[in-house]
Amino acid sequence: MSSNWLGLGLKLLPSMMDAKLLLLLVASSLCLSAAIAAQQTCLADLDSKCDDAASGDWEGEFFPGIPKIKYEGPTSKNPLAYKWYNAEEVILGKKMKDWMRFSVAFWHTFRGNGADPFGAPTKAWPWEDGTNSLGMAKRRMRAHFEFMEKLGVDKWCFHDRDIAPDGKTLTETNKNLDEIVELAKKLQEETNIKPLWGTAQLFWHPRYMHGAATSPEVKVYAYGAAQVKKALEVTHYLGGENYVFWGGREGYQTLLNTDMKRELDHLANFLQAAVDYKKKIGFNGTLLIEPKPQEPTKHQYDWDVATTFSFLQKYGLTGEFKINVECNHATLSGHSCHHELETARINGLLGNIDANTGDPQIGWDTDQFLTDISEATLVMSSVVKNGGLAPGGFNFDAKLRRESTDVEDMFLAHISGMDTLARGLRNVAKLMEDGSLDDLVRKRYQSFDSEIGVMIEAGKGDFETLEKKVLEWGEPTVPSGKQELAEMLFQSAL
Numbered sequence: 001m002s003s004n005w006l007g008l009g010l011k012l013l014p015s016m017m018d019a020k021l022l023l024l025l026v027a028s029s030l031c032l033s034a035a036i037a038a039q040q041t042c043l044a045d046l047d048s049k050c051d052d053a054a055s056g057d058w059e060g061e062f063f064p065g066i067p068k069i070k071y072e073g074p075t076s077k078n079p080l081a082y083k084w085y086n087a088e089e090v091i092l093g094k095k096m097k098d099w100m101r102f103s104v105a106f107w108h109t110f111r112g113n114g115a116d117p118f119g120a121p122t123k124a125w126p127w128e129d130g131t132n133s134l135g136m137a138k139r140r141m142r143a144h145f146e147f148m149e150k151l152g153v154d155k156w157c158f159h160d161r162d163i164a165p166d167g168k169t170l171t172e173t174n175k176n177l178d179e180i181v182e183l184a185k186k187l188q189e190e191t192n193i194k195p196l197w198g199t200a201q202l203f204w205h206p207r208y209m210h211g212a213a214t215s216p217e218v219k220v221y222a223y224g225a226a227q228v229k230k231a232l233e234v235t236h237y238l239g240g241e242n243y244v245f246w247g248g249r250e251g252y253q254t255l256l257n258t259d260m261k262r263e264l265d266h267l268a269n270f271l272q273a274a275v276d277y278k279k280k281i282g283f284n285g286t287l288l289i290e291p292k293p294q295e296p297t298k299h300q301y302d303w304d305v306a307t308t309f310s311f312l313q314k315y316g317l318t319g320e321f322k323i324n325v326e327c328n329h330a331t332l333s334g335h336s337c338h339h340e341l342e343t344a345r346i347n348g349l350l351g352n353i354d355a356n357t358g359d360p361q362i363g364w365d366t367d368q369f370l371t372d373i374s375e376a377t378l379v380m381s382s383v384v385k386n387g388g389l390a391p392g393g394f395n396f397d398a399k400l401r402r403e404s405t406d407v408e409d410m411f412l413a414h415i416s417g418m419d420t421l422a423r424g425l426r427n428v429a430k431l432m433e434d435g436s437l438d439d440l441v442r443k444r445y446q447s448f449d450s451e452i453g454v455m456i457e458a459g460k461g462d463f464e465t466l467e468k469k470v471l472e473w474g475e476p477t478v479p480s481g482k483q484e485l486a487e488m489l490f491q492s493a494l
Contacts (some may be wrong), residue, residue: 061146062126062127062142062143062147063146063147063150063407063411066080066150066407066411067080067150068149068150068152069081069082069150069151069152069411069415070082070152071083071085071086071087071089079412079415080408080411080412080415081415082415082418082419082422083419084419084420084422084423084426085100085418085419085421085422086422087152091425091426091429092384092425092428092429092432094388096422096425098388098390099380099383099384099388099425100393100394100418100421100422100425101155101196101388101389101390101392101393101394102153102155102393102394102396102418103153103155103156103157103196103197103393103394103395103396104144104147104151104155104156104157104396104414105156105157105395105396105397105398106144106156106157106159106162106163107159107162108367108396108397108398108399108400109144109147109399109410110140110143110144110162111140111162112399112400114400114402114403114405115402116402119402122402122403122405123400123405125143125407126407127139127140127143128140132165133165134164134165134176134179134180137163137164137165137176137180138179138180138183140163141163141180141183141184141187142183142187144156145187145188145190145191145193147410147411148191148193149191149193150411151411151414153193153414154191154192154193154194155193155194155195155196155393156193156195156196157195157196157197157198157199157244157395157397158195158198158199159198159199159200159201160177160198160199160200160201160227160230160231160234161200161201161205162201163177163180163181163184164176164177164179164180164181166205170223170226170227174230177230177234181234181237181238184238185237185238188238188239194238194239194240194241195235195238195239195240195241196240196241196242196352196392196393196395197235197240197241197242197243197244197285197288197324197352197392197395198231198232198234198235198238198240198243198244199231199235199243199244199245199246200224200227200228200230200231202224202227202228202247202249203246203248203249203296207220207223208220208224208249209249210249211247211249211250211263211297212224212247212249212250212270213247213250213266213267213270213271214247214249214250214251214263214264214266214267214301216259216263221266221270224270225270225273228270228274229277231243232274232277232278232281232283233281235283235285236281236282236283236285240285241285241286241391241392242285242286242287242288242324242351242352242391242392243274243278243285243286243287243288244288244289244290244324244352245271245274245287245288245289245290246289246290246292246324247289247300247301247302248292248295248296248297248300249296249297250263250267250297250300250301250302251294251297251298251299251300252297252298252299253297253298254298263301264301264311267301267311268311268314268315268317271287271289271315271317271320271321272317274287275287275317275320285391286322286351286352286391286392287320287321288321288322288323288324288351288352289302289308289312289321289322289323289324290302290323290324290325290326290329290354291303291304291305291307291308291323291325291326291329291333292326292329292332292333293329293332293333293334294332295332295364295365303333304329304330304333304335304343305323305325305340305343305344305347305349306343308323309323309343309344309349318349321349322344322349322350322352322392323344323349323351323352324351324352324353324354324392324395325337325341325344325350325352325353325354326353326354326356326397327340327353327354327355327356327357327358327370327375327379328354328356328357328358328365328366328367328368329354329365331357331358331360332358332363332364332365336375336378337357337375337378337379338378338379338382341353341379341382342382345382345385345386350382350386350389350392351389351392352389352392352393352394352395353379353383353389353392353393353394353395354395354397355369355370355379355394355395355396355397355398355417355421356368356369356370356396356397356398357369357370357371357372357375357398367397367398367399368398368399369396369398369413369414369420370398370417370420370421371417371420372420373420373423373424373427373494374490374491374494375424376420376421376423376424376427377423377424377427377428377431377490377493377494378424379421379424380421380424380425380427380428381428381431383425384425384428384432394421396414396417398413398417400413427493427494428493431489431490431493434489434493436489437486437489437490440482440485440486444479444481444482452466452469
């Protein structure tokens, strides 16, 4: 911009022949340049000094006026402060940050634009220029790391195609991804932030309209395999601790044109090939499957945790995969998030949680930040019983509402979500310290602590023996379930 002012001065000089005017223009140019340099937000112009289109280099601040978010306690009125999440505080034998292992989702946070099926995008962040260029991808990645540093989160999650643009060929696409990954690696080394998990986006491109691993077209199956191969390599290279499979289009719209058995067999073979390649490259991270019942397909094969567990058992994959439970997906499948977490936990499958929620009045995946204290307490009770989530954690697979368009809203949403789960953990600690709810549950099943109960739980309760005991006991007395008391005790901790 300063060169334009200088150009104007030189054009005026022959006609005005005024050295003072020239000096004034030069001084104005320098002042304007200084003012621009002092601006803390990146201009939405890849040709500006703020960002070079080829390199994406930029040294400014993306979030001016937003300080590093600190813990100030429950009495704080500062919206840009944690009230309940105190990373270093020890609760139930662990630091809060180790219970939570929070992660920022790159796609919702930095690729979400507020568009929906009925309306155009509503968000235009200061650093965006409306392109999907490599330069823009680099600028976006720098903004992402600054955001995490200010938020105090040391983990992130990504889809391959969200961080780097598609090319005209797979080779060109992989080259684009490599370039962005090198920048991410550099930023990780500078900040000590690493991926909680990575994944391949196998649902957006038209080639995947019938699915990837369950596509009826063998060339699409192969392309999906090549994409997952690269995504596994990238996740491993960046130090990711997990890798996620979300099969948004691994299902069907109608059974009239679907060979379900063949598609399920193909899906199992695809996942087994991923296991084999993970081991070949020395990636020790956990492979996770994220269940969802439908949307975008009418029926998704990994409908819920129980369905996914059954699939893994049938195909001999139970020792190779764990479950990434998304709370909004749980409610779409007709369950509570607590139910899905407990189903995963008691079967040794709970590996990670996508921390979000849906609207009970809306029947689709709204991906809202979890702010319900009661639900957060139930979620954290499963996490505590599981002994934590490591090497998994909590990923905020949640997006701002379409109407929330201020940069500050990105911070407010994450602060609220983190505080909600932290408050849930504190509530679990209170419930455990009090012990009344645990005691109620213990007493409800205490008859199985008897000799005959122990025999049944050991698998030795044959029908003949049990019949003799019934004839001896007579009609059993059935105690109250005390549900209302249980609810009262639970609510008292909130």
